[in-house]
Amino acid sequence: MSCKADRDLWDICMDNGSESFQDIMSQPDKYELQIIYTPLTKDAEGNWTMKQERLHVDTTKYFYPASTVKMPVAFLALERLRELEARGIAISKDTPLRILKSRDAQTAVHIDSTSETGLPSVGHYINKLFAVSDNDAYNRLYEFLGRDYINKTLRSKKIFSNSRVVTRVGVGGFDYEENGHTNAMQFYEGEKNIYDQKSKKATENFLLPLTGDKKGKGFFASGADIVTLKPFDMSQKNFINLVDLQESLQRIILPELYEENERFVLEDEDYVFLRNALSKLPASYDYPAYDPAEYYDSYGKFFMYGDTKDAIPDHIKIYNKVGYAYGTLTDCSYIEDEKNDIRFFLTATLQVNENGIFNDDTYEYDKGIAFLAELGRLVYAQMLESKT
Numbered sequence: 109m110s111c112k113a114d115r116d117l118w119d120i121c122m123d124n125g126s127e128s129f130q131d132i133m134s135q136p137d138k139y140e141l142q143i144i145y146t147p148l149t150k151d152a153e154g155n156w157t158m159k160q161e162r163l164h165v166d167t168t169k170y171f172y173p174a175s176t177v178k179m180p181v182a183f184l185a186l187e188r189l190r191e192l193e194a195r196g197i198a199i200s201k202d203t204p205l206r207i208l209k210s211r212d213a214q215t216a217v218h219i220d221s222t223s224e225t226g227l228p229s230v231g232h233y234i235n236k237l238f239a240v241s242d243n244d245a246y247n248r249l250y251e252f253l254g255r256d257y258i259n260k261t262l263r264s265k266k267i268f269s270n271s272r273v274v275t276r277v278g279v280g281g282f283d284y285e286e287n288g289h290t291n292a293m294q295f296y297e298g299e300k301n302i303y304d305q306k307s308k309k310a311t312e313n314f315l316l317p318l319t320g321d322k323k324g325k326g327f328f329a330s331g332a333d334i335v336t337l338k339p340f341d342m343s344q345k346n347f348i349n350l351v352d353l354q355e356s357l358q359r360i361i362l363p364e365l366y367e368e369n370e371r372f373v374l375e376d377e378d379y380v381f382l383r384n385a386l387s388k389l390p391a392s393y394d395y396p397a398y399d400p401a402e403y404y405d406s407y408g409k410f411f412m413y414g415d416t417k418d419a420i421p422d423h424i425k426i427y428n429k430v431g432y433a434y435g436t437l438t439d440c441s442y443i444e445d446e447k448n449d450i451r452f453f454l455t456a457t458l459q460v461n462e463n464g465i466f467n468d469d470t471y472e473y474d475k476g477i478a479f480l481a482e483l484g485r486l487v488y489a490q491m492l493e494s495k496t
Contacts, residue, residue, distance in 0.1 A: 117145065117161060117487070117490060118133070118143075118163055120486070120490060121133070121483065121486040121487065121490075122134075124486055124489075125482060125486060126482060128475060128478060128479065129478075129479055129482045129483070129486075132458060132475075132476075132479050136163075136164045139458045139459055139460065140169075140171055140320075140436070140457070140458060140459040141163075141164050141456070141457070141458045142162075142163070142164050142165045142166065142169075142171070142350050142456065142457050142458075143162070143163040143164065143165070143454075143455070143456040143483070144160055144161070144162050144163075144165060144350055144351065144354050144453070144454070144455045144456070145160070145161045145162075145163075145452065145453070145454055145487055146158050146159065146160045146161070146354065146358075146452060146453035146454075147159070147451070147452045147491060148362075148451040148452060148453075156362055156364075156365065158358070158362070158365065158453070160351075160354075162351075165350055165351065166319075167269070167270065167349035167350070167351050167352070168270065168318055168319055168349075169318065169319050169320045169349075170318040170319065170320045170321035170323075170342060170347055171320075171347075171436050171438070171457050171459065172342060172345060172346075172347075172433060172434045172436045173346055173347060173348045173353070173431055173436075173438060173457075174277070174431030174432055174433035174434070174436060174438065175241045175243075175246070175277065175429065175430065175431035175432070175433070176348060176353055176429050176430070176431035176438050176440055177246075177273050177277070177346045177348055177431070178237050178238075178241065178245075178246040178249075178277075178429060178431075179238075179353075179356060179357065179386075179429040179440065180258075180262060180267075180268075180273070180348070180353075180356040181246060181249050181250060181253065181258060181273060182234045182237050182238065182246075182249060182382070182385070183356065183359075183360060183372050183374075183382065184253055184257070184258060184261055184262070184372070185230050185233075185234065185249045185252060185253060186201060186230070186234070186372075186374055186378045186381075186382065187261070187372050187373045187374060188252065188253055188257070189201060189230060190373055190374060190375065190378070191373070192303060197302060197303050198297075198302055199295055199302055199303055200231075201229060201230045201231030201234070201378075201381070202229050202231050203229060203230070203295045203296075203297065203302060204225065204227040204228065204229055204295070204296055204297070205227075205228055205229060205230070205293055205294060205295045205296070206218050206228075206293065206294040206296070207228065207248060207251065207291050207292075207293050208291055208292040208293065208294070208307075209291065210289065210290075210291050210292050210307035211286070211289050211307075213281040213282055213286050214251075214289075214291050216291075217248065220232060222236070222395060222396035223395055223396075224394070224395040228248070230249065230252065231381070232245075232395070233245040233246075233248050233249055234249070234381075234382070234385055235385050235388075235393065235395075236396065237249070237385075238385040238386055238388070238408075238429065239385075239388065239390050239393055239396070239398065239403075239408075240390055240398060240403055240407065240408065241408055241429075241430070241431075243276075243277050243278030243279065244278075244279075246276075246277060247276040247277065247278075247279060250273070250276055250290070251276075251290040251291045251293070252290075252293060252305070253290075254290045254308040254310060255273070255274055255287065255288055255290075255310035255312070255314070256308070256310045256311060256312045258273045259272055259273060259274075259312065259314045260312065262352075262356070264369075265359070265369070265370050265371070265372070266370050267352045267355045267356055267359075267370075268348075268352050269349075269352070270316045270318065270347075270349060271347055271348040271349050271352045271353075272314040272315065272316070272346060272347050272348075273346050273348070274287060274288075274310075274314055274315070274344070274345075274346055275287040275344075275345060275346055277346070280330070284344040288309055288310035289307065289308070289309050289310075290307060290308045290309075291307060292304075292305060292306050292307040293305040315343065315344060318343075318347065321341070321342045321343045321345075321347075322339035322340070322341055322342070322343070323339055323340050323342060323434075323459075323466065324339055324340050324461065324464040324465060324466050325337065325338075325339065325464040325465065326338065326339075326340075326464065326465045326466070327339075327340040327465060327466040327467050327468075328465070328466070328467040328468055329467070330467075335465060335468070340434075340466040340467075342434075350438075350455055350456075350457060353438075353440045353455055354440055354453055354455040357386075357427070357428075357429075357440055357441075357442060357453065357455075358442075358453060359371055359372055360372065360379060360382050360383065360386070360427075361383070361427060361442045361453075363379065383427060386427035386428060386429070386442075387425045387426060387427045387428075389405050389420070390403035390404075390405075390407055390408075391403065391404075391405070404417040405417075405418075405419050405420040406418075406420065406481075408428070408429075408430050409426045409428060409430070409439075409441075410430050410437065410439040410477050410480040410481060410484070411426065411428070411439055411441050411443065411454055411456075411480055411481065411483065411484030412424075412426070412443070412481060412484035412485050412488060413426075413481060413484075414439075414477040414478070414480055414481035414484075415474075415477060415478045415481040415482075416481070423445060423446055423447040423448075424443070424444070424445050425443075425444045425446075426441050426442070426443050426444075427441065427442040427443075427444070428440055428441035428442065432473060432476075434461070434466055434467075434471075435459050435460050435461030435466070435471035435472075435473075436457060436458070436459045436460075436461075437457065437458055437459075437460065437473065437476040437477060437480060438455075438456070438457040439454075439455065439456060439480055440453075440455040441453065441454050441455065441484075443484070443488065445488070448492060448495065449495070450488065450491045450492060450495070452487065452488075452491060454483070454484060454487055456480060456483060458476055458479065458480075459476075460472035460473060460475055460476040
C-alpha cells in the first residue's frame with residue numbers, strides 16, 4: 109500500500125480497495141455508511157491518547173443497531189451488581205438467579221443447562237451474549253435492569269444523548285409498551301434468598317426524534333405473506349448512534365481516560381472479565397461448548413476476518429460487538445496487535461438492502477461483511493505501514 113503523510117486515510121483505503129469496496133465507499137447515502145476510526149498513541153509522558161476520525165457520521169440519523177445494544181447493557185449489568193453489593197447485599201456475577209413470569213408475554217427461567225452449575229447467572233449471560241450474541245442472554249439482562257435504569261444511567265455518563273435501549277430483541281409477543289415491563293427476579297444461594305427484585309414498569313420516554321427512522325419502500329408484517337408498500341417504521345426500536353456505541357467500548361478498554369463520573373462503576377476484576385468476554389472466541393468456551401465448525405473464530409468478528417473462516421492469529425485480539433438485522437450491519441471494535449504495537453478502535457455501520465423491502469430475508473450480508481473485513485484490513489495495513 110502506498111502511503112503519504114499528507115494523504116487522507118479514506119482516500120488511501122478507496123485507492124487500495126476492491127471494486128465492491130469502492131462501490132460502497134463511493135455511495136455512502138445509498139448504503140447509509142458511517143465510520144469512526146480512533147488510533148491509540150502515547151504522548152511524551154507515556155499516556156494513551158485518542159483522536160477520532162469520522163466519515164459520514166451523523167448522530168441524529170437512525171440506523172438499526174441490532175445486537176450492538178447488548179454491549180452497554182452487559183456493562184451496566186455488572187455495575188448494577190456492584191451497586192447492590194455496596195448496599196451490603198452479598199451478590200456477584202456468579203450468584204444464581206430465578207427469573208419469574210410477571211405478565212402473559214414473559215417467560216420464567218429457573219435452570220440453564222448451558223452453564224457449569226446448571227443455573228442461570230448474570231456472568232453466564234454476559235459470556236453467552238458476547239460469545240455468539242445470544243438473544244435470550246441479552247433479554248434477561250434487559251429484564252434485570254429495566255428500560256429506565258439502562259437509559260438514565262448511560263445518559264448520566266455523558267453517553268446516550270439521543271441513543272436508546274427500549275426493547276428486548278429476537279423474541280415475539282412484546283410491543284413497545286410490553287417491553288416497558290420487566291420480570292421479577294430472585295438471587296439466591298442454596299436455600300437462602302439474597303435479593304428479591306420486583307417487576308418494573310418503565311415510566312420515562314426515551315423516543316427522541318431522529319431522521320431516517322422510516323426506511324425502504326415496503327415490508328412484510330410479522331406472519332404476513334404479502335408486502336405492505338410503505339416505509340418500515342423503526343421509530344419505536346432501539347438505537348445507538350455510532351459515537352455513543354464506540355464511547356461505551358472505550359470506557360471499558362481505557363477507563364482512565366474519562367472522568368470518574370463518566371466511567372462505569374466497576375472493579376478491576378470486572379474490567380478483566382468484560383475484556384475477556386469481548387475478545388474470547390467461541391471455540392475457547394467450555395460452558396457453553398460451541399461447535400467450531402459453526403462458530404468459527406470470525407463468527408462475530410467482522411473487521412479484518414469476517415469474510416474468512418480461517419483462524420485469527422494469536423497476536424491479534426479483537427474486543428468487539430457486532431450486530432446485523434433488517435439489512436444493517438454494524439461492528440464496534442478495539443483491535444490490538446501486540447507483536448506490531450498496533451492499537452485502534454474502529455466502528456462502522458452500513459445497510460445492504462438493495463430491494464428496499466424489509467423482513468423479506470433478502471439482504472446482501474455477504475457483500476456488507478466483506479466490506480467491513482476489507483475496511484479493517486486496509487486500516488490495519490495503514491497503521492502497520494506508518495511504523496516503517
